[in-house]
Every structure is written in C-alpha cells, then in structure tokens.
Amino acid sequence: MKYTQLGRTGLKVSRLTLGTMNFGPFTNEPDSHSLMDTALDAGVNYFDTANVYGQGAGKGRTEEIIGTWFAQGGERRDKVVLATKVYGNMTAQGESVWPNHDRLSALNIRRAVEASLKRLQTDYIDIYQFHHIDRQTPFEEIWQAVDVLVQQGKILYAGSSNFPGYKIAQANEAAARRGSLGLVSEQCLYNLAVRDAETEVLPASLDYGVGVIPWSPLHGGLLGGALKKQEGARRS
Template sequence: MDYTTLGSSGLKVSPVCLGAMNFGTSDAVAGCDETEAARIIDAFLDAGGNIIDTADGYTGGQSERIVGRAVKGRRQSVVLATKAFLPQGPGPNDRGLSRVHLTRALEASLRRLGTDYVDLYQCHQWDDSTPIEETVATLDGFVRSGKVRYLGCSNFTAAQVVESQWAAQRLGATPFVSLQSQYSLLARGIEAEILPTSRRHGLGTLVWSPLGGGVLTGRYRRGAAPGADTRMGRLRASTLPMARAWADGLLNEPNLEIADQVVKVAADLVATPAAVALAWVRRRPGVTSVIIGPRTLEQFHGNLAGFTLDLPAEVIGRLDEISRSASLVPVNGMTTGRQ
C-alpha cells in the first residue's frame, strides 16, 4: 500500500482510513460488536492500512474502548486518531472546545483507548462559544505535554480553517495538519473552497461518507422503503429527528439517480458500485485519505476493492458529469454530528 504525508506534517498515512463510528452496540445505527470490530481492525492492519479514526462521541465511548483493545499489541504501527466536541455529560461545560472540556475529554479518551498518547487529536466541529485562541492554545499544550502528536479539525468551513491557522501563527502554537470533510459523488461542495484552502494552509484531507451513507452501493431503489437491516432503514427508525432527516436528505430523487448511474458504470467495469464510488473519490485532487466505516468484515473487503480499482479516464469523466449537480450540496448540510 502506498503512503502519503498528512498535510504539512511528516506523518505517513495510508490512502484508506478505517472509521470506527460503527464499532459498538449502544447505538442502534452502528451495531458492530467487539468481536467483528476486532476482525475488521486486524484485516485492515494486515492489508497495510495504518490510520484508524474514532471519536469520544461514538457509541457512548464504546468505539474508543474497542479500538484501544484491538490495537494494543500493535500500537506503534497505528496512527490513532480521535475527536472531541460532542456532549460527554449534562453540564454546560461537558461539550465544546473550551479549555476545561478539551482537557477532560482528552484524559477520558486516553483512558478508553488504553494509551498515553494520541497520534491525531481533532476538533469534531467548530465551537462558536469559545474563542479560537483558547482552543488553539489548549491543543498546543497537549502537544507540548506529549499526550498528542498532531492536531486536526473536522467539519470546519474554509473560513474557520483560515481563522484557526492564523490563530496558531499569532500564538506561536501548533497548527492543524488535517481536516475531515464530507465528500462523495453525492456531496462535492468542498471542491469550491475547502479543498483549495486546506492545501494552501497545509492541511491534508480525510474525507468521510464516501459512499453517501450507503446510497452509492446501489442498495436503495426509487419507490421502495429501505430495508430494516440497512443503514438508511435504521436511521429512519431512529427516535432522533436529525437522524431521520439525514436519511430523508440522502434518499432523494437526484441522489438516487446518481446512484443508478454508478450501478451502470460498475456493471460495465464488472465491479461493485461501492468500489467505483470509492475509486472515484480516492483519486480526487486534494484528498489524502478516504474514511470507510464498515460494519462487517465482508463490507470491509468490499470497500478495500475500491482502493485497487483503476478507473479509465472516460469513466472518471462520466462520473464527474453525472454528479455535477452534487457540487451544489451544502458542505456538511446532512451531518448528524456522527462523523
């Protein structure tokens, strides 16, 4: 597997990143138990992958615990990434990017992960209620203490990336080296400003939801309700209005039309729709690593095929054309705070 440096850092990461959002059973939408998660992690590392991404808000902390136990014997070969921002309790200081919350959150993540350092510590989203200087100074302290190696952000706009990097420069603090953003054939909004800004300010890009929540696998059809055992089916059955809205936003007519076209392209190439969608996104300019989130070992192997599939130039052009309308999708307009 080929490796590349993450942004302006010297950290080498694989082109495929294993997302651990589905690891754990406390969340009905996730539902990957520890045994299956360990099998997926072992297969990922054996295939040459090295970066695993989780967050303190995934499956009530189960995800971090599962990942930590699974990599315990191979910790030095893993680039371990986690995130903070989401609520960790009912109190007013139990969420966000303040010094008090980030300090508590990092210590809790280290305990759950069973490690004394995190390779990449990321702000899960922007915090309007905390001065960016406070956040940047706090994160810099983590790096200086040795508890964190590199810093990143997730779901930031281009303007927020610039403001963060400028704050780090003013304070003489450690800058971000990575950004996580939503990117797929269904959501190309980051191409206009975020990808160019990230490159200009030294950030590598880790892209999430490359399969559009599973819509690009071709399993969802017009006029048919999603199966109860599918991701969209579980989201629609959720008690969280935001989860149901996210599913409805993905299962719209334009997206299903794009998915149908991907299915046709895949048939022509004798490949799976998922492999085609992943092969397209991994070769996009500015993309450092693509985050996949398999729930089963079978899904993992199916996703991995997208990193060895070479798309002919005419196929790439065809996919660009059929997904052109997706460039109008608002960046992070369908996020649920999960990734």
Template sequence: MEYTTLGRTGLEVSRLCLGCMNFGSDEPWMVDDREQSHAVIERALDLGINFIDTANVYSRGESEAILGEALADADRDRSELAVATKVYGPMHDGPNGQGLSRKHVLEQAEASLERLGLDYVDLYQIHRWDDETPIAETLSALDRLVEKGMVRYVGASTMPAWKFSKALYEADLDNAERFVSMQCEYNLVDRHEEANVLPLCADQGIGILPWSPLAGGFLTGKYDREEEPAEGRAATNDFMDKRFAEDGWAVLEVVRELADEKGVTPAQLSLAWLLHKPLVDAPIVGPRTIDHLEDNVGALEVDFTDSEIERLEEPITPVWNPDIGDV
C-alpha cells in the first residue's frame, strides 16, 4: 500500500479509501450481509488500507454500526487508522432531523461515535451545504467537536466552489477549524468538478477524496451499450443514467482498449487515472466483495505515459452543471 498526507495536514492516509456506503440494507444493491461486510473491511486492513469512510445517513446508521463491529473484531491499532464519517442527511422525521445546525451536528457526532464504538473520528465531514443554517454556526459546532477531542479534522463534500470558498473565508475570519478535504464526484466520465471545486482546492491546499471513482460501476466495463442493465445501481437508480450518454461510452471504449493493451482491468485503469492526478489524495472505493477490493488495490501498480492520459481524457470537455446528480 502507498500512503500520502491528507491535503496540507500531517495525517497519513492510504492512497485508497474504503467507502462503506454499500454496507447496509437500505437499497437492493447493498451488501445486506454483516459477515461479508466485515470480511471486506478486514481484508482492506490486511492490505494496508488505513483510511475508511462512512456517513451517518448510510442505511440510517447501519453502515457506521457495521464498520464499528468490524473494527472491534479486527482489533487494530487505533492510532494507525483514519476513520471518517459525515453529517447532514435525514436521520429522523420531524424538526431538527437533518441539516447542519449546531444542535444536529453535535447530537449526530455523539450518535456516530456510539455506533462506531470510537472515542473520536479522524475526519468529520459536512455531507452537503445547508442553505438554512449560517455557515458560521456550523463551523462553531465543528470547532466545539475538535475542542472536545471528538474530531481530529473537518472536511466537506459536494458543493459549488463559491459556497465552499465562503466556508473557507468564514473559517479564516473567525479563526475557526478549517476544512482540510473535499469529497466530490470525480472519475473519467464525471469530470465536471474540474470546472468547479478542484481549482479552488488546488489553490487552498485542500485534499481531494473522489467519490464514485468508477462511476457507479460503469467504468468496470460490466455494462454494454446494447443491453439494459440488469444489476447494481444502474438497474434501480436513475442516478446512473447520465453515465450512459454517448461521451460516457466513448470514454469506456478507450478504457477497455487501453486496459487490454496494459493487461489490467478497466477498473484498475480508471482508478489509476485518478491516482495520477496530483490533487487527488485517495479515491473512495466501494467494493462489495474481497475480489473487487483486491482488484481495486491493483490500480496502484498501473502507470501511464502522457499520451495515454491524453487519450483517456480526449472524449470529454469538463463543464460544471450544478444540477448534476447526487448521492
């Protein structure tokens, strides 16, 4: 395994982050089998992955609980792990059930720690921007969590660059805890963030943690242009529809060709492209099985020439569209 520091911090994280959204029972494509989930997490630790990401909203806390159980069973040195979770999404019906108010952030941090069985998380992230709550209030709550030792670093996820810049400015103005990382959708067919938040992150030294690095499985090559998807997210979730456009298929054609030339899988090639982006710290992979996980880790061995990267990127010109899908 290879390691890097997260943004401008001194926190060392593995070049691949294990995402835990697939562990739970909220959707038919998730791994509703605790033993299988635990096995994938333990194998990730064995492979040297020390960076693990989840969120309170994933299966309404079930993902955090599964991760907590797996970490307890694995009995690893806590000081070597970097555990991340997120807050914002709906956790119960009625008032104060979601968002980034001081009340919700503080309550959900305690609930997440209880489910995870941990005294602190290394990275606590706002899952989305909250238009109803002043960012100063959210920053104050995050500051409090750091002061109490419940959180080591704070991060953000999925928002327009102008909103994220407001958060960074407010943190600097109030001498509040500053966001050190940004989770954003980023892969070979979803490159819109190159025209949005990535330039800001480059300027401000913010670490990038791409989610959906394989475009929901599209870049694994398991789908065919002439066939309707029969499994996975694509069969049940219209979030995948944007990937089945002409430019997406054009990218996938190049991915398949180049993967064959190099003797690697399309998934390894697609992850390797992200790993070669200087701004990217750790793509968040979401393997459902140990085989998928081990295949993902193989991406660390794939190298490119400049012309090969140009070939992969040629079919798409990145454009920012604020109405692009959500997760």
C-alpha cells in the first residue's frame, strides 16, 4: 500500500480509502466487519463514513457497525484514520424535524460529535468533516465549535465535503484569522467522467494545502465496467 501525507498535515493516509456508505442498508454487519478486516490487512488505513449513513437501516447504523468492529480490539482503532461527517438531520423517517438538529451551528456540531463518538465506540475522531456548506452559519461560529472540540481531544482535524472552491477559501481565511488550522481535506466528486473539481476545487485545495479525497472515483461502477458486466449477464 502506498501512503501520502494528507494535505499540509503530518498525517499519513493510504492512497486508497475505504468508503462505508453501504454498510447497514446493503451490506450486513458480519460482511462489513469482514470488509474492514480485509482493507486493514491490505494496508488501507483511511476509513470514511458519515453520521447520516445507514438510510434504509436507520441513520447512524453505519457508524454503529464501525463501532462494533472497533470494539473487537486487535489495535483496529489505533491503526485506522477515522473520518466522519456532520450536517444532515438525524431525525428518523416519519418523525417531526426539530430545529437545531442539522447543519453546522455550534449547538448541532456539539450534539452531533457526541452522538457519533458513542455510535463509533471511540473517544476521538481523526477528521471531522462538514458534509455540505451551510449558508446560514458563519465560519467564525463553526471554527469556534471546532476549536473547542480539538482542545477537548474529541477531534483532531476538520475537513469538508462537497465544498466549492470559494467556500474552501472562505473557510480557511476565517480559520487563519482565529489562528486555527482550518480545513485539511476536501472530499469531492471527481473521476474521469465528472471533472468539474478541476475548475475551482482542486486549485483552491492546492493553494490552501488541502488534501483532496475523491468520492465515486469509478462513477458508481460505470468506469469499472459495471454496464458491460450487466450486459454480459443478460446475454448469458
């Protein structure tokens, strides 16, 4: 396995990342545990999840599955660089959406990180990512909340996901004014079929020393030959 430093940090991560979005609704717990063991054995140390993952099996279910895997011991938690996300509302389907239970207010960040730590059965998150931009909350408030969590040892770094280039710049400029580290990673849609990130996201990330973590690198399997496999199966 090849490793690289994440952006301008000293953190070393594997070039390949294990995405866990299907854990729970499409991949049961034993199979999910087996996949994580296989990834770790292959040297993959970067595991990505989100608090809302698990739709269909229940929001938060994916984090719970990772938590029960960590609980098996064997240095699983120590070897993994764990990234999860905050933004989406965690209200169960059919229940009334209550104010302040989503987005990036200091209140929701505090509430969400505590809930993720409990589900993940860990006392810290390596990279806490903002799942989407929040036009209603100023970055000064967001960084105040993040700085408190860093001081408490509950998160080590902050990252973003699905941010446009100008928001990466705004976020890191606001962090610099506070003397905070700012965003160290951006997880964006980027592959050979969808290259929009090359216009602004990649240049902004390069300028600010932000590591880029592409999601859907095979475009939902399309670039891996998924359609050809389906066509071959129909012919057979």
